[in-house]
Amino acid sequence: MLKKLFQSFRPPAPSVHHIRTTPQVLNSGQHSLQRHQFSRHAVGIVERLQQAGYQAYLVGGCVRDLLLGITPKDFDVATSATPEQVRAEFRNARIIGRRFKLVHVHFGREIIEVATFRAHHPEDDEADSHLSSRHQSGRILRDNVYGTLEDDAQRRDFTINALYYDPVAERILDYANGVHDVRNKLIRLIGDPLQRYQEDPVRMLRAVRFAAKLDFSIERRTVQPIRELATSLRDIPAARLFEESLKLFLSGQAADTFEMLVDLQLFDHLYPASAYALEFNPTYTHRLIRNALVNTDLRVAQGKPVTPAFLFAALLWPALPMRAAHLQAQGLPPIPAIQEAAHELISEQCQRVAIPKRFTLPIKEIWDMQERLPRRTGKRADALLENPRFRAGYDFLLLRESAGEHTDGLGQWWTEYQELPDSERRAMIRDLAGRDEEAAAPRNGRRRRRIGGAEE
Template identity: 85%
Template sequence: MLKKLFQSFRPPVRGTHHKRTTPEVINSGQHSLQRGQFSRHAVSIVERLQNAGYQAYLVGGCVRDQLLGITPKDFDVATSATPEQVRAEFRNARIIGRRFKLVHIHFGREIIEVATFRANHPESEEENSHTSSRNESGRILRDNVYGTLEEDAQRRDFTINALYYDPVSERILDYANGVHDIRNRLIRLIGDPTQRYQEDPVRMLRAVRFAAKLNFGIEKHTVQPIRQLAPMLREIPAARLFEESLKLFLSGQAADTFEMLVDLELFDPLFPASAEALEEHPTYTHTLISQALINTDLRVKQGKPVTPAFLFAAMLWPALPGRALRLQSRGMPPIPAMNEAAHELIAEQCQRIAIPKRFTMPIREIWDMQERLPRRSGKRADLLLDNPRFRAGYDFLLLRESAGEETDGLGQWWTDYQDCNDSERRDMIRELGSRDEGAGAGPRKRKRSPSKRKRADSAAGE
């Protein structure tokens, strides 16, 4: 899989970096696209902006996906109109963003995103100190330098995303040989890869995401600098990396994505503690995370809900037991050690990926359930079964077992217990108590007072 994804193939195209001032014009008879395939609201926005004297096109992922026979999730428009000019044309429009100003035009639940053509960024602050800003490593901090259609095409990340479709003339404008790369199933950056990654290190994650999503290879010049530049992801705000991690792992190709992230050394800056566990316990850690992601991909394909909490719980779990044991070695009891280790691990992870509290709380509860599931005596089993986190905790237990953890048949016991009636459940608890007593593991019975013993004997006789 990985060998296929990191191809060394280079098609015979003009120039290594595909810089072109005039596009290849692909007329309606030369491609498969039809305006009826696109959102009617997006098409109407393009028509209205063109009628108002602006240039406007459908652009990016919606054009790429339609060429591949994939139904787009959303439809984006690129235009020569500024955000303020777009808003003046549409009453249902609002300007969003500061780092990258966009316009969202609302049609009920559908939102069409409209972006003004952007230009390449000045290399220094002096060239344009008001609208663009880079940090010392070259990362772009603000991106509101407006430009021409040609400039907009050159500053897009990948060739396959730099395709402009005019639904009025039904032509595709291709400035970067994107159609060629779609036919050859290649992810290729526009421009110098090192510079483009330095401008925005998240492009490294996007290259992996598109390769996994589309089952494309990554062109050799595009992949070559990634391992060296991977540490730059540590500069990216943790909130942005949370959004990117959801795109990486909840799109249905999480298992392949994980393999590529590890291979390209991008996993470490995202999940440092998990990467460490992968070094220390490679087989167990890899198996557990991979199985969790395979299960996630299956749920996505089946249209079932997927919670990021379970996903992050699995990603981080391999790093947890070792931390708890270290705390125990300093004299902390097992359960407080586990709780403290969980707290530390999540706090550290949130420094890298800002997991919201609505997910960190369930992560803790899923982990806590792993401590409680073995304790089944008396009424505990039924109380656990009624716990709203039982299902997630039980699924997580099965995941741990599938990765090779020994639990003395705990997963099977809970599987059987859920399928039993009340009478059979009482028998299972009784059998469990007998087994524990036989193994000498049960708690010592307290001596009952004579009066209590007499009442119990009387009740048993009745």
């Protein structure tokens, strides 16, 4: 994993921390891109804007990914036209955003994002502090200062995202040696890393995400300030960090992303209770979270749906047992203790990463199912099978077992029970009642039970 954190065994790159005023131009014979590889709608937007007298290019991730042989998910356009001028050219266009004003041009289900060239922010006048575009920490609050193509290249985050492709002339404009870094698999910030992270601390998460997604290394100067500035993630709105979390963990490289977030101490400020669990019970916590993320990556690779609720349930679960045990020690029965501990944990977590209610409710249900699954006597087992959260709860039980948690064969029991005809299920229940009914249904909270790798 450390190979992704630092540049290693790679040739030194030219200085790229200052943008060229004249770009390196790669003509069609000097690169592998062809205009038919791009969305025809995006190419059409570029052509129409150029015909109207504006500068316009395909930019960013779509150029980078196609150079790497990856099929882009989105196609973005950068232009000298203002949002209002773009909207005037396209009846199917809509201006969105306030902090960062953009235009979405709709072609059925495909949306092409068009952004006006941005410039760096001038130093804010203290007399106009109520209109300031920056927080006192240096974080940018509003970002609608328009500029030239050169300005736009300079204010982009990473060199590999500052590549402009002109599908009309079939050439790449490279202001920051981005092609060099694509070829050498490097994540490198444009400008001074300390300042760029202070402008937007989410860039630290983006550096990790791109390194994991592309299997790139993070250049030394780019990685160096991250641990020092990790606490600045607390200044980012919790709703934005939820969106970033989805990108981090649902892009197909969640397991590697998790390792890098922990290494760089970023995980501590996204999921503080889980980070504490990593210190308190490191083997179990690390194994459970990593196994969940490996399974997530496998589902993404297979094109299967991924449920964010299950993912967040796994990320937060290792922090739950101690809280529930504490509440049980105060006299709460097991299920109410789990429910109250879950409520506290999720409420605290949402102060950092604002997990929406449509996910927090199933998270609690998955956790609640962990206390119900051992209670199988009588008609309870069949009632649990009919519960709409049974499958998620059962899968979560298997995840806990895969992390080394001892459940007295509970996962195997449920695996067999689901596959048997009704008559044999009844025999399993009778056998269970005869052997360990008391162990399956504790009374008065006297029995000590292990939940989530911790003894209650």
